[in-house]
Amino acid sequence: MKLPEGFVSAMRDLLQEEAESFFASYDKPKTSGLRANGLKLSGEELAAISEYARTAVPWAEGAFYTEEDDRPGKHPHYHLGVYYIQEPSAMLPAELLGVEPGHRVLDLCAAPGGKSTQLAAKLQGKGVLVTNDNASERTKALAKNVELAGVRNTVVLNEEPAAIADHFGAWFDRVLVDAPCSGEGMFRKDEDMLRQYERLSADGYAAMQQDILQEAARLVAPGGRLVYSTCTFNARENEGTIAKFIAAFPEFEVVAPAFPESWGFAPGRPDWLIEDEKRGLSEERAASLAGAVRLWPHRVRGEGHFAVLLERRRSDSDAGAPQQVQQMRGLEAGERKSRKAAHNRVQISEADVLDKFEQFRADQLPHWHPPGKLLVRGTMLYAQPEPLPMLDGLHVIRPGWLLGTATKHRFEPSQALAMGLACGQAVRLLQLASDSSDSLRYLKGETLQPQSGAPEGKGWTLVCMGGFPAGWGRWDGTTLKNERLPGWRWV
Numbered sequence: 471m472k473l474p475e476g477f478v479s480a481m482r483d484l485l486q487e488e489a490e491s492f493f494a495s496y497d498k499p500k501t502s503g504l505r506a507n508g509l510k511l512s513g514e515e516l517a518a519i520s521e522y523a524r525t526a527v528p529w530a531e532g533a534f535y536t537e538e539d540d541r542p543g544k545h546p547h548y549h550l551g552v553y554y555i556q557e558p559s560a561m562l563p564a565e566l567l568g569v570e571p572g573h574r575v576l577d578l579c580a581a582p583g584g585k586s587t588q589l590a591a592k593l594q595g596k597g598v599l600v601t602n603d604n605a606s607e608r609t610k611a612l613a614k615n616v617e618l619a620g621v622r623n624t625v626v627l628n629e630e631p632a633a634i635a636d637h638f639g640a641w642f643d644r645v646l647v648d649a650p651c652s653g654e655g656m657f658r659k660d661e662d663m664l665r666q667y668e669r670l671s672a673d674g675y676a677a678m679q680q681d682i683l684q685e686a687a688r689l690v691a692p693g694g695r696l697v698y699s700t701c702t703f704n705a706r707e708n709e710g711t712i713a714k715f716i717a718a719f720p721e722f723e724v725v726a727p728a729f730p731e732s733w734g735f736a737p738g739r740p741d742w743l744i745e746d747e748k749r750g751l752s753e754e755r756a757a758s759l760a761g762a763v764r765l766w767p768h769r770v771r772g773e774g775h776f777a778v779l780l781e782r783r784r785s786d787s788d789a790g791a792p793q794q795v796q797q798m799r800g801l802e803a804g805e806r807k808s809r810k811a812a813h814n815r816v817q818i819s820e821a822d823v824l825d826k827f828e829q830f831r832a833d834q835l836p837h838w839h840p841p842g843k844l845l846v847r848g849t850m851l852y853a854q855p856e857p858l859p860m861l862d863g864l865h866v867i868r869p870g871w872l873l874g875t876a877t878k879h880r881f882e883p884s885q886a887l888a889m890g891l892a893c894g895q896a897v898r899l900l901q902l903a904s905d906s907s908d909s910l911r912y913l914k915g916e917t918l919q920p921q922s923g924a925p926e927g928k929g930w931t932l933v934c935m936g937g938f939p940a941g942w943g944r945w946d947g948t949t950l951k952n953e954r955l956p957g958w959r960w961v
C-alpha cells in the first residue's frame with residue numbers, strides 16, 4: 471500500500487524503532503468483525519447459530535473477528551439486525567463508556583450508528599439514548615441502523631452540538647464523542663480515507679474536535695463520564711485535543727482503565743504534546759494523558775484507534791436538580807404549543823391516531839404495551855423514552871421509537887416496530903426458517919404463499935425468521951403481501 475509521504479515521515483519520527491513493524495502491518499490484511507446485537511441475543515447464542523462467530527474480540531461483549539472470505543453482509547442475519555458489522559478496534563469506545571441500563575446516554579457524532587447500536591444494547595431498553603449527527607444525509611443511515619437493531623428507547627437528532635448543549639444542559643450520565651478525524655488508522659480498511667487524506671490538516675481537525683468537545687463538556691452531568699475517540703494516530707487530534715480540553719475544563723479528569731496486557735493496548739503519549747498544547751496544564755494533568763488508550767495495528771488485532779475516558783468531577787456547587795427541573799418545565803409548555811400546531815396541520819386528529827393504534831394493538835399485540843410515552847406527530851405515532859425534555863426547536867429525525875402511521879382507514883405498523891418486537895408478542899405470525907427460500911424471497915420484497923405455518927385469520931402479520939422479526943406482511947388467507955420497508959430490501 472502506498473502511504474502518503476507526510477504520514478510516513480511523521481510516523482517514523484514518532485515511532486522510531488517501532489516504525490518498521492508499524493509499516494509492515496500495512497502488508498497484512500485488514501481486520502474485520504461483527505458484534506451480536508445484545509438486544510436480540512448474546513455472543514454465545516450467536517456463536518451457536520452463526521458460522522461467522524468463531525473467534526471472540528476480547529475487549530467487546532458478544533463480538534467476533536471475521537475472516538477475509540466471510541461475507542456476513544450477505545446473510546439473512548445481517549438483514550434481521552442479529553449482528554452489526556463493525557471493525558474490532560471501533561468497538562472499544564462504547565465499551566469504555568461504562569453504560570448501564572437506566573443511563574441517559576448521548577452519542578454526539580453517531581452516523582452511521584455502529585457505536586449507537588452498541589450503546590443501545592448496553593441500555594437493554596432502559597434509560598435513554600440520544601443519537602446525533604450534524605450531517606443530514608448521514609442521519610438516514612443512522613436512523614435505519616438503530617431501527618434495524620430494534621432499538622426502542624432512542625431519539626435521533628440532526629443537530630450541531632451547541633444546539634444540543636443549549637437545549638439539554640448537563641443532562642447526560644454518559645456522552646460519546648467519536649470525532650471526525652483525519653482517519654490515519656483506517657487506511658487499511660478504507661482506501662477512501664487514504665484518498666481523502668490531507669484534504670483537511672490535522673490542525674483543522676483538531677480545531678473541529680475542540681469545538682465539539684467544548685459543547686460536549688456542557689452536556690455531561692456532574693459525576694458523569696465522557697469518552698472521546700478517533701480513528702487516527704495523529705497526536706494533534708488525540709493527546710493534543712484532550713490536553714486543550716482538560717486545560718479549558720478543569721472539572722474533567724482522565725480515568726485510566728486497566729486492561730490485560732495480552733490485548734496489546736498501548737498508553738496515550740503525553741510526551742508527544744507540543745508546547746502550545748501543554749499551556750495551562752500542570753505536569754500531573756499532562757501526564758494523566760497516559761491513561762488514554764492507543765490501538766496500534768502492529769500490536770493489536772485491529773485497526774488504528776485512540777480512546778480516552780474522562781469523568782466530570784462533582785463539586786459542592788453542583789446542586790444539579792433545580793436547573794434540570796426548571797428546564798423541563800419550560801419545555802413542556804413549548805410542547806403544548808407544537809402539539810397544537812401539528813394538530814391543525816393534519817386531517818386525522820391525535821385521538822384518531824391513538825384510537826386506530828389501540829385497535830391494531832388489541833388485535834395483533836394484545837399483551838404488549840409500548841414503553842415510555844405515546845407521542846403523535848401528524849399521522850405518525852412514536853413511543854418516546856422517558857424521562858426526556860421536550861425537543862421543540864431541535865431538528866429531530868425520530869422523536870422516539872416509530873410505531874407506525876394512521877391512515878384514514880387503519881393503523882399501519884412501522885418496520886421499526888416489527889424490529890423491536892419479540893416474535894411471541896404477535897397474534898398473527900408467520901415463522902420461517904432463516905435459510906428457507908421463503909425467507910430470502912421475503913427479504914427481497916416478494917409476495918409469499920407459504921406452504922406451511924400459515925397464520926390464522928387475516929390482517930397484519932409479523933414475519934419472523936429463525937425467531938427474529940423481519941417485518942410485516944398482510945395476510946388474506948392465501949397470500950402474504952410483503953410490507954417490509956422497500957428501502958430495506960435485500961437487492
Ligand SMILES: C[S@@+](CC[C@H](N)C(=O)[O-])C[C@H]1O[C@@H](n2cnc3c(N)ncnc32)[C@H](O)[C@@H]1O
Nearest residue numbers: 579580581582583584585603604605648649650
Ligand atoms: C467517525 S464518524 C462517527 C462514526 C460513528 N460513531 C459510528 O460508530 O458509526 C464521525 C461523525 O461525526 C460527524 N460530525 C462531524 N462534525 C460534527 C459535528 N460538529 N457535530 C456532530 N457530528 C459531526 C460526521 O458526520 C461523522 O458521521
